[in-house]
Amino acid sequence: MSLVDAKVRDRMIVALDYPNVSAAEALVWQLGDIVTFYKIGLELSIAGGLDLAADLIGAGKKVFLDLKLHDIGNTVERATAAAAERGVHILTVHAYPQTMAAAARGAKGSPLEVLGVTVLTSYDDTDLATAGYRMGVTDTVRLRAGQAREAGIAGVICAPTDAAMVRAILGPDGRVVTPGVRPKGADVGDQKRVATPAQAIAAGADRIVVGRPVTAAADPVAAAEAILAELAGA
Ligand SMILES: O=C(O)c1cc(=O)[nH]c(=O)n1[C@@H]1O[C@H](COP(=O)(O)O)[C@@H](O)[C@H]1O
Known part of the structure; x- marks a missing residue:
């Protein structure tokens, strides 16, 4: 294990985007102490990921449960309270x-950080227009970051390219977490608003989310170490 300190390790969240728990566990095993924070999203949650979340927490890891909730207030409040009871560190809505506002009520009194997904990193202005939105990405992210602050949740998920604007809106205590992160030269895939790990942190992100740059790498350990080294220097 390299000499990257724990604070820097906590800045990198590895997305366990796998179709089953055994594939996810194999990566966690391989990465060992290098990675302290994992994200369990829609695919793995459907395939037993909630039990894996409990195991990871029991093993001392932090868990980001990425369910991107959006429903009537009563349902969101109760689902958020259920996530808080499971001891996950981050939940998205x-x-x-x-x-x-409903998620803020559900998380009240717990250490759970609720993060609002502003505009997905796979969307650009044209995608928003096609979906019927009047405003482009920047204005929508600005509006939603302000609404997240008013709702009293911990912070937001945004693209690294939005992070500086969002940091100015949320102030130093708001949480800014950025997926859409690609080391220099890495395949962008379906992401449209991307930046490097160092650029994300320099723009004001607290943490970055990385999936395929680690999970699809020929050597996931080397890929994770390289990203951590970049974060340590950022
Ligand atoms: O909420 C998220 O984590 C998220 C929000 C967003 O706007 N864009 C986004 O890519 N994500 C997630 O971040 C991860 C990015 O994965 P890679 O593109 O493989 O690095 C995936 O698990 C996505 O579900």
């Missing part, structure tokens, strides 16, 4: 005012 879509950044709609009703939804964020």
Whole structure:
């Protein structure tokens, strides 16, 4: 294990985007002490990921449960309270005012950090227009970051390219977490608003989310170490 300190390790969240628990466990085993924070998203949650979340927490890892909740207030409040009871560290909801306010109520009194997903990193202005939105990405992210602050949730998920603007809105205590992160030269895939790990942190992100740059790497350990080294120097 390299000499990257624990604070830097906690800045990198590895997305366990796998179809089953055994594949996810194999990566966790391989990465060992290098990675302290894992994200369990939609695919793995459907395939037994909630039990894996409990195991990871029991093993001393932090867990980001990425369910991107969006439903009526009562449902979101209760689902958020259930996530808080499981001891997960982060839960996502879509950044709609009703939804964020309900999640804030559900998380009240617990250490769970609720983050509002502003505009997905796979969307650009054209995608928003096609979906019927009047505003482009920047204005929508600005509006939603302000609404997240008003709702009283911990912070937001945004693209690294939005992080500086969002940091200015949320202030130093708000949480800014950025997926859409690609080391220099890495395949962008379906992401449209991307930056490097160092650029994300320099723009004001607290943490970055990385999936395929680690999970699809020929050597995931080397890939994770390289990202951590970049973060340590950022
Ligand atoms: O909420 C998220 O984590 C998320 C929000 C967003 O706007 N974009 C985004 O890519 N994500 C997640 O971040 C991860 C990115 O994965 P890679 O593109 O493989 O690095 C995936 O698990 C996505 O579900």
